[in-house]
Amino acid sequence: MSDSKDTGKAFDFRLFKRVFSYTRPYRGIFWLVAIVAILSAAFAIGIPILVKDIINESLESKDSQQLLNAVVLMLVFLLGQVTTQLLFNYFANLLGESVIKDIRIKLFTKMTGFKMTYFDKSSIGVLVTRAVADMQRIGEIFSQGFFMIVADALKMLSAAIIMLVVNWKLALIVFAILPVILIATRLFQQAMKVAFVEVRAQVSNLNSFVQERIAGMKIVQLFNREEIEKEKFRVINEKHQNAWLKTVWYNSIFFPIAEISNSIGIGLVVYFGVIQNIENVGMDNKGAILAFFFLMDLLFRPLRQIADKFNTLQMGMVAANRVFKILDTDSHIPDEGTVEKADVKGDIEFKDVHFGYVPDEEVLHGINFKVKAGETVAIVGATGAGKSTIINLLNRFYEINSGQILVDNVCLKDYTLHSLRSHIAIVLQDVFLFADTIANNISLRDENITTEQIEEAAKQIGVHEFVSSLPGGYQYNVKERGSMLSSGQRQLIAFLRAYVSNPSILILDEATSSVDTYSEQLIQQATDKITEGRTSIIIAHRLATIKKADKIIVMDAGEIVEMGNHKELLEKGGYYSDLYNAQFLAEEVA
Numbered sequence: 282m283s284d285s286k287d288t289g290k291a292f293d294f295r296l297f298k299r300v301f302s303y304t305r306p307y308r309g310i311f312w313l314v315a316i317v318a319i320l321s322a323a324f325a326i327g328i329p330i331l332v333k334d335i336i337n338e339s340l341e342s343k344d345s346q347q348l349l350n351a352v353v354l355m356l357v358f359l360l361g362q363v364t365t366q367l368l369f370n371y372f373a374n375l376l377g378e379s380v381i382k383d384i385r386i387k388l389f390t391k392m393t394g395f396k397m398t399y400f401d402k403s404s405i406g407v408l409v410t411r412a413v414a415d416m417q418r419i420g421e422i423f424s425q426g427f428f429m430i431v432a433d434a435l436k437m438l439s440a441a442i443i444m445l446v447v448n449w450k451l452a453l454i455v456f457a458i459l460p461v462i463l464i465a466t467r468l469f470q471q472a473m474k475v476a477f478v479e480v481r482a483q484v485s486n487l488n489s490f491v492q493e494r495i496a497g498m499k500i501v502q503l504f505n506r507e508e509i510e511k512e513k514f515r516v517i518n519e520k521h522q523n524a525w526l527k528t529v530w531y532n533s534i535f536f537p538i539a540e541i542s543n544s545i546g547i548g549l550v551v552y553f554g555v556i557q558n559i560e561n562v563g564m565d566n567k568g569a570i571l572a573f574f575f576l577m578d579l580l581f582r583p584l585r586q587i588a589d590k591f592n593t594l595q596m597g598m599v600a601a602n603r604v605f606k607i608l609d610t611d612s613h614i615p616d617e618g619t620v621e622k623a624d625v626k627g628d629i630e631f632k633d634v635h636f637g638y639v640p641d642e643e644v645l646h647g648i649n650f651k652v653k654a655g656e657t658v659a660i661v662g663a664t665g666a667g668k669s670t671i672i673n674l675l676n677r678f679y680e681i682n683s684g685q686i687l688v689d690n691v692c693l694k695d696y697t698l699h700s701l702r703s704h705i706a707i708v709l710q711d712v713f714l715f716a717d718t719i720a721n722n723i724s725l726r727d728e729n730i731t732t733e734q735i736e737e738a739a740k741q742i743g744v745h746e747f748v749s750s751l752p753g754g755y756q757y758n759v760k761e762r763g764s765m766l767s768s769g770q771r772q773l774i775a776f777l778r779a780y781v782s783n784p785s786i787l788i789l790d791e792a793t794s795s796v797d798t799y800s801e802q803l804i805q806q807a808t809d810k811i812t813e814g815r816t817s818i819i820i821a822h823r824l825a826t827i828k829k830a831d832k833i834i835v836m837d838a839g840e841i842v843e844m845g846n847h848k849e850l851l852e853k854g855g856y857y858s859d860l861y862n863a864q865f866l867a868e869e870v871a
């Protein structure tokens with residue numbers, strides 16, 4: 282992925298501060314985690330000290346009361362350790378989840394404000410990853426990275442200090458093993474890093490393979506490709522398995538090695554402490570020896586994992602960096618207009634509008650036309666002529682390069698985006714439905730639109746019967762992307778959605794192109810009703826619709842080549858009449 286260049290850079294303190302600024306609303310939890318981490322380290326360190334005292338004093342003196350006290354205290358420490366561990370886990374995760382909940386909402390809000398140009402250039406997969414997987418990584422900074430490192434470092438440091446205090450010579454002998462563990466850990470980490478890149482690549486291969494085959498199952502079955510796909514899948518699976526096994530192999534080597542160095546430490550302590558009897562630690566100070574065994578574990582165990590935790594921290598920071606990059610992106614349509622109209626009449630005027638989606642690539646070359654309020658205008662022209670582009674501009678999905686677009690004689694830019702868009706409704710050829718009920722897909726969860734209103738509207742445009750025939754009627758859940766409905770049925774729902782919003786300006790962009798005859802009749806009927814008394818722009822292929830229009834705009838290669846009504850344009854014998862003869866005549870005869 283293109284983000285890989287972000288990794289491997291030195292620790293970015295400013296980024297770190299920015300991530301941590303999100304803990305501000307959760308100060309209480311933050312300090313709780315910090316305190317619990319310190320307590321946990323204290324309990325862990327307390328246990329070996331207690332062991333030393335029990336062995337040296339209580340056992341020797343055979344004072345059963347003192348021994349009992351020591352045992353009870355030991356129990357308290359153990360319970361303390363378990364409890365603080367539990368609290369630490371819970372609150373560190375709570376902090377992480379709270380932070381990412383806030384960042385995620387901020388990110389989503391930011392995304393809903395981006396202009397269409399941004400989405401034209403961005404991959405959906407990447408944006409989804411930012412909002413989901415990267416967030417999890419950021420959360421791990423808190424639940425597995427930072428605080429764990431602090432807690433571990435605290436444990437290691439206190440263990441080392443206690444060792445030095447109990448017996449500094451023995452402590453130095455133990456420290457001599459540290460480099461071995463450090464080097465082994467480092468080698469292990471490097472090997473694992475490479476192995477994990479491979480694992481991740483194989484996981485994503487597996488993901489996209491399965492996803493694509495499920496989505497394209499019709500093709501697989503229709504063309505009898507089951508065996509071939511199975512074989513391909515077997516190969517991908519094998520690679521995936523091998524990648525994982527490699528990490529298992531490294532783990533299997535590393536942990537015994539780490540274990541051995543621990544045992545070597547124990548051996549050294551026994552040899553120098555007991556046999557060489559450094560400073561009389563030996564037989565008369567059995568407690569110190571035992572305490573060292575515990576302390577060594579406290580020193581070595583975190584050491585083995587600390588690199589892992591740094592990795593988690595680093596990965597979280599990389600994720601945070603990517604997410605912040607989106608948060609810092611300024612890519613919205615400037616919303617500086619102040620005009621808010623409760624009603625617009627629906628006059629539209631384009632004045633010498635030039636526009637291109639990308640710089641230096643003009644798509645519209647000086648568009649001029651006027652639509653009077655209440656008129657129906659049809660735009661016709663070949664694919665790619667720029668018909669949909671005109672609509673994108675009317676909504677201010679994109680900003681024009683030069684010229685002017687006016688609604689009710691007010692420049693588009695002078696309206697607030699909210700006000701402008703509240704007066705326009707569009708039905709596109711490819712209807713998007715959310716995985717929700719039909720009623721919610723129509724109202725888009727606007728609470729001011731009641732089910733009664735929806736039903737009434739449906740009756741008016743003649744689709745009530747169709748919706749009622751579905752199981753559950755208006756409460757029918759259309760599932761993901763509305764795949765349970767035919768394209769004609771989705772189209773009818775989109776019509777209803779547009780009608781219910783009662784716009785002053787209605788736009789139909791090839792809304793009837795991919796529809797069966799039955800739906801087409803319903804749609805024709807709905808179109809007549811829905812265009813009544815409002816400005817309508819219809820990009821259409823069907824002659825019936827075009828003929829009825831008050832005005833036809835004929836477009837070619839980003840320019841308007843002809844304008845007029847059906848009769849006028851036919852008489853003129855230009856582009857439209859050619860189009861009519863080539864395309865529509867057959868339709869009319871049939």
Ligand SMILES: Nc1ncnc2c1ncn2[C@@H]1O[C@H](COP(=O)(O)OP(=O)(O)O)[C@@H](O)[C@H]1O
Pocket residue numbers: 401638639644662663664665666667668669670671
């Ligand atoms: N989002 C976009 N980014 C870049 N170019 C686009 C985009 N949408 C359309 N175009 C280009 O603009 C031109 C006009 O497209 P469009 O208005 O969709 O045509 P029509 O609706 O008449 O078929 C085409 O050349 C098309 O490739």
Ligand SMILES: [Mg+2]
Pocket residue numbers: 668669670790
């Ligand atoms: Mg189009």
